[in-house]
Amino acid sequence: MVLSNSPVAQGLTLETRERVLKAARELNYKANFFARMLNNKRSHMVGILSSDMSEGYNAGLLTAIERHLIAENYLYFVSSHYWSLSLIRQRLEVFAERGVEGLILINTPLGAMQSLPVVSIGHWDDDFAISRIIFDNAHGARLALEHIYGLGHRRIAFFKGHAASSDTESRWSAFEETAGALNLTICPEHVVQLERIEEGLNPIREGYIAAERLLTASVAFTALMAFNDLSAIGAINAFRDAGKRVPEDISVVGFDDVKMATVFQPALTTVQQPLTEMGTMAAREILASIEDATLAPRSILVKPQLVVRESSGPCRQ
Numbered sequence: 001m002v003l004s005n006s007p008v009a010q011g012l013t014l015e016t017r018e019r020v021l022k023a024a025r026e027l028n029y030k031a032n033f034f035a036r037m038l039n040n041k042r043s044h045m046v047g048i049l050s051s052d053m054s055e056g057y058n059a060g061l062l063t064a065i066e067r068h069l070i071a072e073n074y075l076y077f078v079s080s081h082y083w084s085l086s087l088i089r090q091r092l093e094v095f096a097e098r099g100v101e102g103l104i105l106i107n108t109p110l111g112a113m114q115s116l117p118v119v120s121i122g123h124w125d126d127d128f129a130i131s132r133i134i135f136d137n138a139h140g141a142r143l144a145l146e147h148i149y150g151l152g153h154r155r156i157a158f159f160k161g162h163a164a165s166s167d168t169e170s171r172w173s174a175f176e177e178t179a180g181a182l183n184l185t186i187c188p189e190h191v192v193q194l195e196r197i198e199e200g201l202n203p204i205r206e207g208y209i210a211a212e213r214l215l216t217a218s219v220a221f222t223a224l225m226a227f228n229d230l231s232a233i234g235a236i237n238a239f240r241d242a243g244k245r246v247p248e249d250i251s252v253v254g255f256d257d258v259k260m261a262t263v264f265q266p267a268l269t270t271v272q273q274p275l276t277e278m279g280t281m282a283a284r285e286i287l288a289s290i291e292d293a294t295l296a297p298r299s300i301l302v303k304p305q306l307v308v309r310e311s312s313g314p315c316r317q
Contacts, residue, residue, distance in 0.1 A: 064279025207234025
């Protein structure tokens with residue numbers, strides 16, 4: 001009781017508690033986690049499943065989730081699936097075998113309903129009764145495209161997201177809808193869908209390759225709307241290598257506002273996803289569901305904001 005700092009231990013005298021702690025230090029005693037789990041029928045563990053652990057969106061969310069779980073004395077398992085449906089099923093089975101009490105999914109399809117509480121970050125078109133942290137991709141895409149349009153750009157290129165991403169279609173639909181409202185024509189040659197390379201762990205390289213494809217198009221463009229910040233950074237590197245200046249020749253807008261967006265040169269104009277806030281929300285939601293099984297699943301919509309930095313500027317062509 002003393003080593004667990006349980007409420008009952010507070011009724012013991014300070015002298016008794018200090019004697020227990022002194023004896024534990026001298027004997028190098030460590031509590032048996034599994035025995036404690038069997039005793040109170042609680043593991044205080046959460047499983048976190050993400051598409052990958054690469055720098056950027058996932059890393060920002062994981063950091064916030066981790067901090068909150070640690071503060072609440074919860075342990076956690078973290079694993080990746082690299083967009084393999086078989087790995088998703090396997091990882092979820094392993095989490096259950098390890099005794100986790102809840103699951104947090106980051107940009108991950110559930111596949112089948114689980115017996116445990118689940119919180120999903122990202123929107124998937126399924127009918128499972130789980131809690132969701134959903135970013136308003138449509139509003140974010142509108143903010144970005146209206147910004148670049150307002151700078152005078154009319155020949156705009158786009159990076160469409162990966163086919164497996166939960167955000168791809170909602171974000172792309174918003175770009176198309178906003179373009180229609182602005183009477184802006186999207187040239188098919190100016191749309192490149194990102195493709196995963198090296199098991200999806202090199203998004204900057206993906207952006208570089210996609211930008212090279214754009215540069216070979218027969219119709220020139222003056223701005224790029226990237227699917228995420230890291231692909232935007234890769235594109236800027238490709239433009240520089242091709243002798244193009246950003247933003248003088250090509251303006252670039254990212255999506256997410258990862259840490260690298262502020263230190264990269266030029267600093268990246270982007271749609272900010274409040275990753276710390278979203279990760280903390282997910283951690284709070286899963287712990288609340290674990291502690292109170294009567295709580296009904298809910299969806300929380302998170303609004304974006306546009307952060308204007310150095311990578312976007314007036315059209316000069």
